[in-house]
Amino acid sequence: xxxxxxxxxxxxxxxxxxxxxxxxxxxxxxxxxxxxxxxxxxxxxxxxxxxxxxxxxxxxxxxxxxxxxxxxxxxxxxxxxxxxxxxxxxxxxxxxxxxxxxxxxxxxxxxxxxxxxxxxxxxxxxxxxxxxxxxxxxxxxxxxxxxxxxxxxxxxxxxxxxxxxxxxxxxxxxxxxxxxxxxxxxxxxxxxxxxxxxxxxxxxxxxxxxxxxxxxxxxxxxxxxxxxxxxxxxxxxxxxxxxxxxxxxxxxxxxxxxxxxxxxxxxxxxxxxxxxxxxxxxxxxxxxxxxxxxxxxxxxxxxxxxxxxxxxxxxxxxxxxxxxxxxxxxxxxxxxxx
Amino acid sequence: xxxxxxxxxxxxxxxxxxxxxxxxxxxxxxxxxxxxxxxxxxxxxxxxxxxxxxxxxxxxxxxxxxxxxxxxxxxxxxxxxxxxxxxxxxxxxxxxxxxxxxxxxxxxxxxxxxxxxxxxxxxxxxxxxxxxxxxxxxxxxxxxxxxxxxxxxxxxxxxxxxxxxxxxxxxxxxxxxxxxxxxxxxxxxxxxxxxxxxxxxxxxxxxxxxxxxxxxxxxxxxxxxxxxxxxxxxxxxxxxxxxxxxxxxxxxxxxxxxxxxxxxxxxxxxxxxxxxxxxxxxxxxxxxxxxxxxxxxxxxxxxxxxxxxxxxxxxxxxxxxxxxxxxxxxxxxxxxxxxxxxxxx
Numbered sequence: 001x002x003x004x005x006x007x008x009x010x011x012x013x014x015x016x017x018x019x020x021x022x023x024x025x026x027x028x029x030x031x032x033x034x035x036x037x038x039x040x041x042x043x044x045x046x047x048x049x050x051x052x053x054x055x056x057x058x059x060x061x062x063x064x065x066x067x068x069x070x071x072x073x074x075x076x077x078x079x080x081x082x083x084x085x086x087x088x089x090x091x092x093x094x095x096x097x098x099x100x101x102x103x104x105x106x107x108x109x110x111x112x113x114x115x116x117x118x119x120x121x122x123x124x125x126x127x128x129x130x131x132x133x134x135x136x137x138x139x140x141x142x143x144x145x146x147x148x149x150x151x152x153x154x155x156x157x158x159x160x161x162x163x164x165x166x167x168x169x170x171x172x173x174x175x176x177x178x179x180x181x182x183x184x185x186x187x188x189x190x191x192x193x194x195x196x197x198x199x200x201x202x203x204x205x206x207x208x209x210x211x212x213x214x215x216x217x218x219x220x221x222x223x224x225x226x227x228x229x230x231x232x233x234x235x236x237x238x239x240x241x242x243x244x245x246x247x248x249x250x251x252x253x254x255x256x257x258x259x260x261x262x263x264x265x266x267x268x269x270x271x272x273x274x275x276x277x278x279x280x281x282x283x284x285x286x287x288x289x290x291x292x293x294x295x296x297x298x299x300x301x302x303x304x305x306x307x308x309x310x311x312x313x314x315x316x317x318x319x320x321x322x323x324x325x326x327x328x329x330x331x332x333x334x335x336x337x338x
Numbered sequence: 339x340x341x342x343x344x345x346x347x348x349x350x351x352x353x354x355x356x357x358x359x360x361x362x363x364x365x366x367x368x369x370x371x372x373x374x375x376x377x378x379x380x381x382x383x384x385x386x387x388x389x390x391x392x393x394x395x396x397x398x399x400x401x402x403x404x405x406x407x408x409x410x411x412x413x414x415x416x417x418x419x420x421x422x423x424x425x426x427x428x429x430x431x432x433x434x435x436x437x438x439x440x441x442x443x444x445x446x447x448x449x450x451x452x453x454x455x456x457x458x459x460x461x462x463x464x465x466x467x468x469x470x471x472x473x474x475x476x477x478x479x480x481x482x483x484x485x486x487x488x489x490x491x492x493x494x495x496x497x498x499x500x501x502x503x504x505x506x507x508x509x510x511x512x513x514x515x516x517x518x519x520x521x522x523x524x525x526x527x528x529x530x531x532x533x534x535x536x537x538x539x540x541x542x543x544x545x546x547x548x549x550x551x552x553x554x555x556x557x558x559x560x561x562x563x564x565x566x567x568x569x570x571x572x573x574x575x576x577x578x579x580x581x582x583x584x585x586x587x588x589x590x591x592x593x594x595x596x597x598x599x600x601x602x603x604x605x606x607x608x609x610x611x612x613x614x615x616x617x618x619x620x621x622x623x624x625x626x627x628x629x630x631x632x633x634x635x636x637x638x639x640x641x642x643x644x645x646x647x648x649x650x651x652x653x654x655x656x657x658x659x660x661x662x663x664x665x666x667x668x669x670x671x672x673x674x675x676x677x678x679x680x681x682x683x
Contacts, residue, residue, distance in 0.1 A: 026579035055582075055608050062605040063578050117595050119538050175407065177388065177630035178592075181573045182537060192575060193539045195605065309565075310541075310575035 003283045006276065010290035014072070017294045021068050021301050027059055034060065062196060070194035071300040072293040073206045074259045075269070077251035079292025080285060082266030083273065084213050084248050087220040087281050088241060089149055096252040096266035099152065099245065100159035104133020105256035107167040110183045114174050119193070123257045130253025133159045134245065148227065148238075189260040189314025191300055202254050209251035210289060216244065220281040262296075262314045264321030269295060271328045368476035369492055370454070376474060377448050380497060384447035386430035386437060388631040390478060394451060395421070396634055396667045397493050397502060403427065403447040413624035416670045430467070443471065450475035451493070455549070483552055483636055487511050509666060510637050514556075517644055520652050521558050529558035530647050533586035533611065534629075540589075540596040540606075541581070542573040550629045553636055554590075557643045562586045578605055585610045588647060589617040590628065618646045621660075623680050624668070638663040642681075656681060 023034050029051060036047035037056045049056060081096035089098065097103065108129025112122030140155035141148060174180045219240050222230045230237045255262060273287040296313075299320065303313045364376045382403040385391045391406045399418040404427035414422060427445060428437035450473055468475050476496055478489050487507035494503015521529070532554045536542040544550040546561035550572050554561045562584035563576065589611040591597045597619040606612045620628040620639070627639030638660060645654035657677050664670045664677070672680070 026577050027583050058605055058608050059579065059582070117538075117593070119595055178626075181542075185537075185542070185573060185575065190575065192541050192577070195603070304577055304579075310577050312575065 003277070007283070007286055007290065010287060010294070014290050014294045014297075017297050018068050018072065021297050022060060022064055024301055024305060025059065025064055026304070029056065029059055066196040066199045067191050067194050067300060067304075068297055069203070070191050070199045070258050071296040073199070073203050074191070074255045074262065075265060075292035075294070075296025076210055076289045077206050077255050077292075078262065078266040078296075079269035079273075079288040080210050080213050081248035081252045083270035083281070083285055083288040084220060084244055085266075086270050087224040087284075088244055089153065090224050090226060092271070093267075095264075096248060097160065097263075099137040099156035099249070100133035100163060101130045101249050101252045102256060102261060102263075103160040103163035103167070104136075105130030105253045106187055106261050107133075107163040107170065109186055109256060109260070110167055110170040110174070113183055113186070114170055114179055123198070126257045127253050129163070130256060131249060133163050134249045136162070138242070138245065148241075185312060187261045187314075188312030189262040189317070190303070190310065190312045191259050192310060194258050198258055202258050206251055206254050209247040209254075212247045213244065213251075214285055214289070216240065217281040217285040220244075220285070224279075224281070260312075260314065262317055264317050264325070265292060265296060268321045268325055268328065271325070275328070366476065366496055368496075369479040369489070370477040372477065374474055374476050376476075376496065380448045382445065382447045383449045383451060383497065384427060384442065384445070384473075385451040385453065386428075387453040388429070389480070389633050390451045390453035392625055392631070392633040392635070393453075393478070393489065393493065396506065397490075397497055397499055399669065401497060403445045404441075410624075415676075416624040416664065416668060416672065418669060439467070439471070447473060449473070449496070451496075452477050454479055456481050482549075483556065483640070484514060486634055486637065487514075506667065510634075513637055513641060517556055517640060517652075520644065520648060521556070524558065524648065524651060526560075529560045530587035530616075531560040531562050531584070532557075532588045532590060532647070533562050533581060533584060533609075535589050535591045535596055535600075535617075536573055536593070536630075538593050538595040540591060540593070540600060541576050541578060543576050544572045544574065548572050549632050552632060553628055553640050553643050556640055557647055560587075582608050587611055587614070587616060590643065590646075591617055591619050592622075592628070592630070594619060616646075618643075619682070621681050634667065638667075 033049045040047040085094045105126045108126040112125030137155035137159040141151035269292040270288045277283045277287045299316050303311045383401045384403040385394045404425045406429045487510045490503045490507040494500040545565040545567040548567040625635045644652040664672045
């Protein structure tokens, strides 16, 4: 009972945040204009607005809405991957980048920018290398027999380190007046390239991942007890884990595709959710999704509005995230499961 | 006995002095006021920054000891065959890939040209490293485009290419004074406002006082993004809503990917420059005409920008002018067709 109340209030909060964000922007649009515009859209008849209709449509539907939707999906994807990883690896310090997906995707993005001028090529490259990094991590873990979790984490460390060095090589060889700043800024994260079309075709696989992980949240409870117990309960541990890794990788790699490197969200949001709803993954996972989506919309608002220039969103998430994490750690000290 | 040793030492010292003065035929005062003894013959010169390297190319490509970056494939056909196979030495101190000192010594340049935007920005660390190499170095100073004629004259003198230096300086002065006249005659409110779009999304730009947008300043000073530049790197992020608010008359775009989509992207249709089809893509082969790096190519870039901003007051056949410029500065004969492709890829 309590679960549905919390989740529905989080959902309401998300919807409200999205609506409020729609009214925020550098271009002054009055609240009444915004309301009239949407009323007009719903009733399918034009209302008398102060600003030109097409300009309003452009501002609200083409510029702000895709960004808000993108922020929502990116936040949700990172949080859900983080929550799934934390449960699966039985470790509160795990983030979606554990298996090297972010490092791989960043390398892919940088490589794409250096070798090609087409943005689509950059996006494809980003996605593929995100996956490649995780496959290398999993491959390393499979070579040896032993504690799978430990080997996976080490595999991730190796793969992540490798792609970070490769990224440095690409940066070093990139044209320092032109390509290099572009790479550096992209890796700081930002939603300014999120146009309607990109958001549309990235949202579909992201939804698949999010829903997939959500539907498997019951298994996460079992996995978080440890492999032995899970096996004893008749759960196909390996298969579930790899499916989970696949879904989380897809979601995280896609966040780099539309928003560059955004740190800390996948680490902090699951902790906040856990403080709010407790460790049961059946509640924790949907709560993480909703909080993550809300959080990133708010952070993107800050990045859009704070100054005349936009602040890269990755900087904001880190700056907000770090002090918060210190607070969370104090609480976690008493046992992260409780 | 002691006295004999002293005499011999003195003789050797004197002989040494003569030997040194024999090798250093000339002495120049460089642009920061240092007296530098130059070797009698200068055959190989190294300029560890893109600006210096480009301008060295303009003075005489055969003098180049090496490249800062590998040449891009599309640039090759505009560049002298003799530089195609030069070794990539790299740059110094954040100016590109860091040079390997041993490669540099192996190439044995007779002279190094350092580039600086003013006495205040001289890199002491760079000097310390260079002193150890025992290769003479001179400073060329160019705070802005107006300083380029002096740089050409100075390098002409240093490199013993005085006539060439004078010719390039004359051309530059003429362009600058024409531009000043035309802009001066145009009242402030008649000058078109300009937004400089960088990045594939077109949403990175520069503050109006940045060296990266000096051409906009010269061409009427109507950059829409008025702020103070904090760093040399630049590329400030800006929101599309802000650009719509600025509503610039003209956009100059750095990236083809942006230029190709801006007329079709519904989000940009409310910007005046897009509505009136006044978005211009900056030519960049073999060197960028406008910025990144802001080099002497901007002398041509300035004319291109003026022609785009003031088609009536500054009438210009840009293809012809560009061919003249490439011939004069780069020593490249470019056909009418090829130049059209450079300007409108």
